[in-house]
Amino acid sequence: MLNKYVKRNIILLISLLFLSNPLYAGLQVFACEPEWASLANELGGEHLDIYTATTNQQDPHHIQARPSLVAKARRAELLVCTGAELEVGWLPLLLRKSGNPNIQAGQAGYFIATDYVSLLDQPIVLDRSLGDIHAAGNPHVHLDPVRLQQIANKLSHTLTKLDPANSSDYEKKLELFTQHWQNMILQWTERTQSLKGKPIVVYHKNWTYLQHWLGLNQVAVLEPKPGIPPTSSHLSSLILGLEKSPAQVIVYANYQDNKAANWLSKKTGIPTLELAFSPAKDETLTHWFDRLLNQLLKLQE
Amino acid sequence: MRTTILAASVALALSYSHPVLAANDLSSLKEQLDQLKLNYEQRIQALESRLKVAENNATHAKTKVKQIEETVKKSSAPQTALKTQNSFNPAISLILDGRYASFSHKPGEYELPGFALGGESGLGEEGISLGHTEIVASANIDDKFYGQATIALHDHEGSTDIELEEAFIQTLGLGNGVTVKAGRFLSAMGYLNEQHEHAWDFADAPLIYRGLFGSQLLDDGLQINYIAPTDTFLQLGAEAFKGSSFPAGGESGNVGAWTAFANIGGDIGIEHSWLLGLNHWQANDIDGRTSGGHQHEGEEEVETPSFTGKSKINSLDFVYKWAPNGNPSQQNFKFQFEYFDRREEGVITMLNSDPLEATSYDGHQNGWYAQAVHQFKPQWRVGLRYDQLDSSNSGADADILEEAGLDNEGHTPKRYSAMVEWLPSEFSRIRLQFNRDQSYDNTDNQLFLQYTYSLGSHGSHQY
Missing domain, CATH: 1.20.58 (Methane Monooxygenase Hydroxylase; Chain G, domain 1)
Incomplete structure (x- = not known):
């Protein structure tokens, strides 16, 4: 009796779910982080249906393999993620659970951005006493516009491979993007000359590529070890060093707790700055980079 | 010019x-x-x-x-990969677990009236002891299969037992949302069951898991599961098991037990997510399933209850999670509820009894637990749990049922638990837990101080 009831309800539910499911026309893209959604949108535009697994308010290291993500991964034709162990805590599980052959490692629909650029901060010693380090190197490559260009080239190539019918359009879009992006890089480089060599304090070592590009000088990190939340003893130890050679700003990502940064700011008088670690929903990469740089430049005034 | x-x-x-x-x-x-x-x-x-x-x-x-x-x-210079013989080794992780336990009653006296206890259903050792030391090796075998083995080492009456907890292969992207798993694995029956002990939020299993499965339901068999191509997560699956170990039993030479499960889940906004599951487990030809013995004073031989007949379990589970901005690394909350209902029909025989005692048996046991865990700071979590069981078993000979531990003695087993955890990093955890355990007549106050460390490769965690 009960079984029959349950069965009937399940069948009803399934049919309902299918009905409520809109028809998807474009290439189904599963982007792990917002930057890849933005980039895919620049390069594929109307030919893609992009789902972004995380927002820029979420720490991409610590996402849970939620049922909704499994459901999205199940249907994806292209997966665009950072790699270099950034998503190690959730992506392998999503891939295994999805039952989706298109996006498994090694398939054309498995696009890992860090596979196509050189990585900074490659550890010489792999030991967890040094914190939660990434063996392959620092994964946050999206903060370097030059590396982004390289990834764009490869991603466009992947789009063409998966959807050859629109290849000429993808080529055109890449050309447009490249022109625009190179131009932007020039402008940004000119505008940020004054930031060169400026000392900054960061919360976590996730700004490495931006620092490298802008020539910022990281003088202290709030986390005692990567992935270990700031402790009061570590913060106290930073004060002395910062008194001797003060930094311009304490930078933290918008998904990080601001308590430690505020505390240190109070003690040292160095201003804090919350930066969006990734583009917001529907924000273009250009707009986001502009926002970051404007915020950094504003401090100089 | x-x-x-x-x-x-x-x-x-x-x-x-x-x-x-x-x-x-x-x-x-x-x-x-x-x-x-x-x-x-x-x-x-x-x-x-x-x-x-x-x-x-x-x-x-x-x-x-x-x-x-x-x-x-x-x-974009290509990276130089490490080319050593080790580079294709499976991902290996090692779980170290140890505890100090204090009970106000001897753990040997533990019973759960109305439930026939089997498997690893005891309270564990008093004082300082090692828990399960687990070695997990896993890797993609090729482009079509993934494999994993979990070996657990634990002390049992002075010697170290090696237990093969899991050894399975699983298809990788078979297509159409279908995944097939074969070997020995934790059944998808119930929410907590699929999670390894070290991923649990409390030091011990919920009472209903203890009562029905010993601790966890694992068996050798085949699992097929399907994920629907819908926006809402919908999973349907079934398992066929050998069914020769607790809570099934006997050698059927065929499928001794099977399960069917359905899970549905999704997000509400970006801060809330949920999962609802319905499960069924059934074993039709249980032959001689033994459970915890009952030793009479002065008797040398232990009379062991043995069950032959059929058994069915239905269960419902619900999980809800919350994190501000959907970012669980700073703060998060989790609520979890599971309900199980088992019906059994057959014969209970007291092995080693003289003359042989036997009775017809019609069992009905159920129970539930609800727990809430709040991570209020990146390194701190607190949790509360409540367990309650109920049973109404009947048979031709009530005395034999009582001897087999299947008479609930008019008692409703209950347990209140509270815990606090400190997580220095994502690889380590120190937990303090207190239970007020009313499994049987004597209320037992239990205290656990437990550490759990995970070494080696970075594992993924189930939802």
């Missing part, structure tokens, strides 16, 4: 347009013309210099673009 020609032609044009002119006018005109010429020359010079600047800028820009292109090329 061009400028002089231009100026000359301008002058020429000007002079031709005024053919008849008086002599004194001529000098002033010449003066004007000279001025005009000078004016033009100056303007053209300015234009020229601006052009030069623009040209310079353009070459400057070109070199810059070239520089960027070069850095792009450089930054």
